[in-house]
Amino acid sequence: MTAVDPVRLTANLVRCASVTPADEGALDILHDVLSDAGFDCAWADRGGIRNLFARWGSKGHPKTFGFNGHTDVVPIGNADDWSMPPFGAEVKDGIMYGRGTTDMKSGVAAFAAAALDFVRDTPPDGAIVLAITGDEEGDAIDGTTALLAYMAAQGEQMSACLVGEPTCPDRMGEMIKIGRRGSLTTWITVTGKQGHAAYPHRACNPLPALMRLMDRLASHKLDEGTEFFDPSTLAIVTVDTGNPATNVIPASCSGTVNIRFNDAHSGASLTEWIKTELSKIEAEFGVQTGLRIKISGESFLTPPGPLSALVSKAVKAQTGIEPVLSTTGGTSDARFVKDHCPVVEFGLVGQSMHQVDEHVKTDHIVELKAIYSRILTDYFA
Structure with a gap:
């Protein structure tokens, strides 16, 4: 046939x-x-x-x-x-x-x-x-x-x-x-207090907190790679404020990070690390943070x-x-x-x-x- x-x-x-x-x-x-x-x-x-x-x-x-x-x-x-x-x-x-x-x-x-x-x-x-x-x-x-x-x-x-x-x-x-590799995406929001850009002491600007957080996440070396895997990677994929005004300190801002991780990590261990970094930012800047995480696969x-x-x-x-x-x-x-x-x-x-x-x-x-x-x-x- x-x-x-x-x-x-x-x-x-x-x-x-x-x-x-x-x-x-x-x-x-x-x-x-x-x-x-x-x-x-x-x-x-x-x-x-x-x-x-x-x-x-x-x-x-x-x-x-x-x-x-x-x-x-x-x-x-x-x-x-x-x-x-x-x-x-x-x-x-x-x-x-x-x-x-x-x-x-x-x-x-x-x-x-x-x-x-x-x-x-x-x-x-x-x-x-x-x-x-x-x-x-x-x-x-x-x-x-x-x-x-x-x-x-x-x-x-x-x-x-x-x-x-x-x-x-x-x-x-x-x-x-x-x-x-595993894949984890995290959506982070940072909330402060809106105010006039000429009077920053009367507001709580969430942007410096978010920028510091993103820098720490991106600068952190997750690992050196393992026997069968290359080093894990972290990419900042977007940062958003939605603020069209130049004289207003926004109330909140957000950022999204994607991590592709090897077998040195799990979705749970990376989640705990991110939560720890958010807690540090809250204490340092007096802001509130929100977190949503999606683990697409281990x-x-x-x-x-x-x-x-x-x-x-x-x-x-x-x-x-x-x-x-x-x-x-x-x-x-x-x-x-x-x-x-x-x-x-x-x-x-x-x-x-x-x-x-x-x-x-x-x-x-x-x-x-x-x-x-x-x-x-x-x-x-």
């Missing part, structure tokens, strides 16, 4: 304008092609988000390889800035253009195509699971977490999982993610071992490149999967993701399918 074409499947997915939280038929395409091939498919929808669970083989088999990915995409921005239709999946000179071509409909198409061919041609003694969400680019509240909750309720289990996010900075095959690591070796072997066999095991980059849904089973990430070159004229080389999609096929072959050998 004819092999499943991952390029055509990618194009079909890209033509669905599935900007989070919309699906626009993307998961239906996958549901139909998987169910037609004998996968047991179920919807794990939650909170208005569509999530697809598909399994070939016996439920709960001790040798179950899983793939995880998403079909939702970020907004296109200004459509006039695109040289190609953002949901057209048009191919020019061997390059497909469109939102989601890189992040990550091509990755989903590649692992779906690999799985479809594999179970047809060499049915394994085991099971294959595809857990695909429509809520990764947003708050990720009702996406992969909903899939994992569904799996727990139904007695479904993956023994290992590969997330198909783009992982390679410049060349196909050069990087596998074995962990990710840092995690799948130590080098059988799973990373399996993926590395397949990547090198296909590309000739020995991939680096890395924990760099932002967050991904692997942060949820790591509580279920060992997880690593491997996918395409991600240079154009989230950009205008996002694109992917079509031969990279074919190559990615081949790598995923090798992984399945070696895993079930």
